[in-house]
Amino acid sequence: MNAPERLVLTGIRAAIIDLDGTMVHTAPDFLVAINRMRSDLGLAPLDIETIAHFVGKGTENLMRRVLAVDYGPEDVERHFEAALASYMQHYLAINGEFSSLYPGVREGLDALRAKGVRLACVTNKPVDFAVPLLEKTGLRDYFDIVYGGDSLPKKKPDPLPLLTVCEDFNLAPEQVVAIGDSSNDAQAARSAGCRVLNVPYGYNHGESIHNVDSDGIVPTLLDAAHLISA
Ligand SMILES: O=C(O)COP(=O)(O)O
Numbered sequence: 001m002n003a004p005e006r007l008v009l010t011g012i013r014a015a016i017i018d019l020d021g022t023m024v025h026t027a028p029d030f031l032v033a034i035n036r037m038r039s040d041l042g043l044a045p046l047d048i049e050t051i052a053h054f055v056g057k058g059t060e061n062l063m064r065r066v067l068a069v070d071y072g073p074e075d076v077e078r079h080f081e082a083a084l085a086s087y088m089q090h091y092l093a094i095n096g097e098f099s100s101l102y103p104g105v106r107e108g109l110d111a112l113r114a115k116g117v118r119l120a121c122v123t124n125k126p127v128d129f130a131v132p133l134l135e136k137t138g139l140r141d142y143f144d145i146v147y148g149g150d151s152l153p154k155k156k157p158d159p160l161p162l163l164t165v166c167e168d169f170n171l172a173p174e175q176v177v178a179i180g181d182s183s184n185d186a187q188a189a190r191s192a193g194c195r196v197l198n199v200p201y202g203y204n205h206g207e208s209i210h211n212v213d214s215d216g217i218v219p220t221l222l223d224a225a226h227l228i229s230a
């Protein structure tokens with residue numbers, strides 16, 4: 001029997017990197033902003049694990065999931081606008097204050113850049129949250145492009161944001177790898193025709209990352225960088 005082949009991704013010219021759960025552990029920011037919003041609405045606080053399971057499909061989805069803990073579908077819609085406005089205000093007030101970089105992020109971005117791999121950040125976070133967070137964590141200058149969940153008509157798992165980056169970089173999708181913590185990132189990459197690596201430490205809707213269809217699971221962004229070559 002042949003020894004298992006070591007995973008290597010060749011012909012890669014750009015990497016599209018996810019933000020929440022991949023570069024930055026933002027669940028503590030979500031916890032504070034959501035529970036301040038819930039307090040404004042007279043609702044009891046949620047724990048961090050519950051909230052982390054709701055993260056990944058953008059702010060509107062997050063609001064609906066957080067309200068659905070207490071309300072049925074009609075009341076969720078009735079409270080939606082007020083909840084969203086309260087949440088946006090509270091999140092912007094603390095954005096990045098309770099967050100931290102995961103191990104190997106800066107090293108991984110440095111290693112990718114040293115290989116001549118261009119970098120884009122594609123997140124489902126609103127772009128007005130994403131850019132200040134990247135600035136606060138010292139990551140903004142790594143990225144030629146940053147797209148938030150509201151930058152384009154569709155967000156991940158739709159392939160549009162990834163395909164837009166490929167076009168911006170003038171690269172074919174197979175020359176681009178997406179790296180993320182969730183099935184959203186993997187599905188978007190598969191639909192776009194990009195390669196995809198997953199990290200196991202983020203927020204995959206409370207499900208095992210091992211069930212996701214991807215080209216591999218890497219412990220850190222630095223490990224991802226080691227597998228990627230031009
Ligand atoms: O805010 C979200 O919904 C998740 O954002 P992400 O795409 O950076 O994981």
Ligand SMILES: [Mg+2]
Nearest residue numbers: 018020021181
């Ligand atoms: Mg993520």
